[in-house]
Amino acid sequence: MIIKNNLELILKTIPNGCKLIAVSKTHSAEKIAEAYHAGQRLFGENKVQELVAKYEILPKDIEWHVIGHLQSNKVKYIAPFVNLIHSVDSFKLLQEIDKQGIKNQRIISCLLQIHVAQEETKFGFAPQEAEDLLSNPILATLKATRIKGIMGMASFTDNSEQIRNEFRILKNLFEKLKMQELPSNVSMEELSMGMSNDYELALEEGSNMIRVGSAIFGNRN
Numbered sequence: 001m002i003i004k005n006n007l008e009l010i011l012k013t014i015p016n017g018c019k020l021i022a023v024s025k026t027h028s029a030e031k032i033a034e035a036y037h038a039g040q041r042l043f044g045e046n047k048v049q050e051l052v053a054k055y056e057i058l059p060k061d062i063e064w065h066v067i068g069h070l071q072s073n074k075v076k077y078i079a080p081f082v083n084l085i086h087s088v089d090s091f092k093l094l095q096e097i098d099k100q101g102i103k104n105q106r107i108i109s110c111l112l113q114i115h116v117a118q119e120e121t122k123f124g125f126a127p128q129e130a131e132d133l134l135s136n137p138i139l140a141t142l143k144a145t146r147i148k149g150i151m152g153m154a155s156f157t158d159n160s161e162q163i164r165n166e167f168r169i170l171k172n173l174f175e176k177l178k179m180q181e182l183p184s185n186v187s188m189e190e191l192s193m194g195m196s197n198d199y200e201l202a203l204e205e206g207s208n209m210i211r212v213g214s215a216i217f218g219n220r221n
C-alpha cells in the first residue's frame with residue numbers, strides 16, 4: 001500500500017510526457033511486483049547481476065533501465081532485453097553495446113551520462129566531450145545503437161541553487177545538442193535528471209525523465 005501511495009503522490013506532481021523510472025536497486029522482487037501491480041512499468045537498476053535475476057522472475061512487459069556505471073564485459077548479459085542504458089560514459093562502452101546489439105539483432109537505446117556534479121567520483125562525459133563525440137563521424141559506424149539523449153546527476157548537497165545550476169547546465173547542453181547536426185542514430189529526446197531529493201528542481205529545469213528510488217520504495221540498507 002505504501003509503495004502504491006508513494007507512486008501516486010509522485011505521478012500527481014510530474015507533468016504529462018515526463019517518464020518516471022522507479023529505481024528498485026537493492027529492493028526485493030516482491031516490492032517491484034507491488035509497484036507493478038500499482039501500474040508502474042519502468043524500473044531502473046544499477047547492478048547487472050541483480051537486474052538479470054529480477055528480469056527473469058518478473059513480468060516481461062517491464063521496461064528495464066540501467067542507471068549505474070556499466071562495465072563493458074557485462075553488457076552481454078543485459079543486451080537481449082534492456083530498454084535504455086542511461087549511463088554510457090565512454091566510446092569503448094558504446095562500441096561494446098553496439099557489438100552486443102548486433103549479436104542480439106536489436107537496437108539498444110542509450111543516453112550519454114554527463115558529468116556536472118562537483119564530486120570527482122561521478123562518471124560521465126564533460127559537456128564538451130559529449131559535443132565532440134556527437135560530432136565525430138565514427139558514431140555513424142555504430143549499427144545497433146541509438147543515442148536518445150543525456151543523463152546527469154547533480155551534486156549531493158542541500159544547496160538547491162547549486163543543484164539547479166547543474167541541472168541548467170544539462171538542459172542547456174540538451175538544447176544545444178538538439179540544434180546540432182546529428183548522425184542518424186542519434187536523437188535528442190530524453191533528458192534524464194532528478195532523483196528522490198531533487199526531482200522537483202529537475203522538473204522545473206526541464207527534465208523529462210526522473211529516476212526515483214527511495215521516495216517510492218523507502219530507504220536502502
Ligand SMILES: *Cc1c(COP(=O)(O)O)cnc(C)c1O
Pocket residue numbers: 023025046067068153194195196197211212213214215
Ligand atoms: C540510486 C540512483 C537513483 C535513485 O536514487 P534515490 O535517491 O533513491 O531516488 C537515481 N539515479 C541513479 C544514477 C542512481 O544510482
